[in-house]
Amino acid sequence: MQEKKKINLWQTILFSICGILVLDSIASPAMIGVSAITMWIITAIVFFIPYGLVNAELGSTYPDDGGIASWVQRAFGEKHAVLVGWYYWVNVAFWMPAVFVAFSSWFSMAFAPSASPWLLAAIAIVMCWLVVAIGIRGVDLSVAVSNIAAFCKVAIVVIMGILGVAYGVTRGFANDFSLSSFVPDMSHATEYIAIIVYNLLGFELISSVGGDIENPKKNIPKMTVFAGLIVTVLYIMGTFGILAAIPVDNISEADGFFYAIQELCSVFGPAQNAVFYVLIIVSMLTLVSNMVSWSMGAVETLGAIGMEERSPKLLGHKSKKFGTNDYSYIVMGVISTVLIVVNFSLSGNANDVFWNIFAFSTLVFMLPYLWLFPAAWKLRKSDPGTERVYKAPALGLCVVLGEVCMAVAVFFLFYVPFDPLYHGMLIVGTIITTLIGFKLYNNGKKANK
Structure with a gap:
């Protein structure tokens, strides 16, 4: 059997850029206004650097398959690891349909404004199953796709930054970029x-x-140093490009990126449509690659907590041809398909049901990180005998800053005007997900006995 090729440094950098830099939500911070650029810098110092340093120590000291779930298991035991791995997978399973609803929405706005909802649903479903097919074929293909996409993402965001300057010089900036506009409103x-x-x-x-x-x-x-620096600079460039072209009051979370690209391309005059179509097609393809990297990470994390024993006929099933947890990918595809069909079956305000499901997935997405930082501290103290070629400086401070920032992020998911559907989905969905996680843990205990 041919020896499996190892993932080299530049592949890890590109894979991380592809996973962290997301174009479908890049417009969200720009809704803050020009001070978002300042907040990017502050957050990079207060959170991103500590988070990266903690990850660098854990990843280099314990390079096990499973990543975060493996580290949590070493620090806090099997039960916590099962919950973390399960949360990680569930988040991606519920997030993927939202990404491809955005994909089909961009396709419709750019190329087929009169397309029927069911055509758009079909496009979104096909994209989900494309991700499933790539994932089942194994890590090598997933990493290769993510590496190519990383170059595309970097190119798109750099172009946005350059076009932002050109737009401001030729047409005037859509927002005030005076020094005072960079000062954040500290009350928020x-x-x-x-x-x-x-x-x-x-x-x-x-x-x-x-x-x-x-x-x-x-x-x-x-990888942590290079990818962290590149991602921070790119997010700032993308935010600047959006704010250069779109007044802050007109930026929306759902399609702010699309309209910013469209407006920025107006600097090309008669060629603006041709340039815009190229950029939006490449941007749409990066949505596929983003889900390739996250679905691979989620399935590998789930596999690392022993799904062969906890759910042998479903999530633990392995492909005979590729050796991957193929049913874990297939179940993701089924969940995505059902939710996409539900979304396009609803009309008007009923779509809130669909997006509230993804508010729940965002909460589940953040929960594993509440274990990550304490795990780093616990392992440093309880496992001093393991060689650490890299030790995060001021680990205690990094852990505190990371944990506080994650707790704040979780808190603000709830800190909105009370909506029974929204808050009910967050609370009930998380409780059900947690109970399933405990069920999987108990299945493993029974199998071991």
């Missing part, structure tokens, strides 16, 4: 940090396949 600073923190998560994705990384003890810390 924590809320701003919460929005940006969400966009910065994903450093641990590559560690879900830690056993496949070439020289992880050296390459994971290097």
Whole structure:
């Protein structure tokens, strides 16, 4: 059997850029206004750097498959690891349909404004199953797709920044970029940090396949530095490009990126449509790659907590041809298909049901990180005998800053005007998800007996 190729340093950097930099939600921080650029810098210092340093120590010291679930198991035991791995997978299963609803929406606005809802639903479903097919074929293909997409994402965001300058010079900036506009409203600073923190998560994705990384003890810390710096600069450039072209009051979370690209391309004059179509097609393809990287990380994390024993006929089933947890991907595809059909079956305000489901998935997405930072501290103290080629400086401070920022982000998911459907989905959905996690843990205990 041919020896499996290892993932080298540049592949880990590109994979992490692909996972962390997300174009479909890049407009959200810009809704803050020009001060979002300042908040990117503050959040990079207060959260992103500590988060990256913690991940670098854990990933280089414990380069196990499973990443965050593996680290939590070492620190707090099997029960906590099962919950974390399960949360990680559930989030992606419920997030993927939202990404491809955005995909079909961009397609409709750009190329087929009169397309029927069911055509758009079909497009979204096909994209979900494309991700499933790529994931089942294994890590090598998933990493290759993510690496190509990383170059595309970098190109798109750099172009947005350059076009933002050109737009401002030729047509005037859509927002005030005076020095005073960069000063954040500190009464809402924590809320701003919460929005940006969400966009910065994903450093641990590559560690879900830690056993496949070439020289992880050296390459994971290097990846953290390079990818962290590149991602921060790119998010600032993208935010600037959006704010250069679109007045802050007109920026929407759902389609702010689309309209910003469209407006920025107006600097090309008669060629603006041709340039816009190229950019939006490439941007749409990066949505597919983003889900490839996250679904791979989620399935690998789920597999690392022993699904062969906990759910042998479903989530633990392995492909005979590729050796991957194929049913874990297939169940993701089924969940996505059902939710997409539900979304396009609803009309008017009923769509709130669909998006409230994804508010719940955002909450579940953030929960595993509440274990990550304490795990780093616990392992440093309880496992001093393991060699650490990289030790995060001021680990205690990094842990406190990371945990506080994550707690703030979780808090602000609830800190909105009371809506029974929204808050009910967050609370009930999380309780049900947690109970299933405990069920999986108990299945493993029975199998071991």
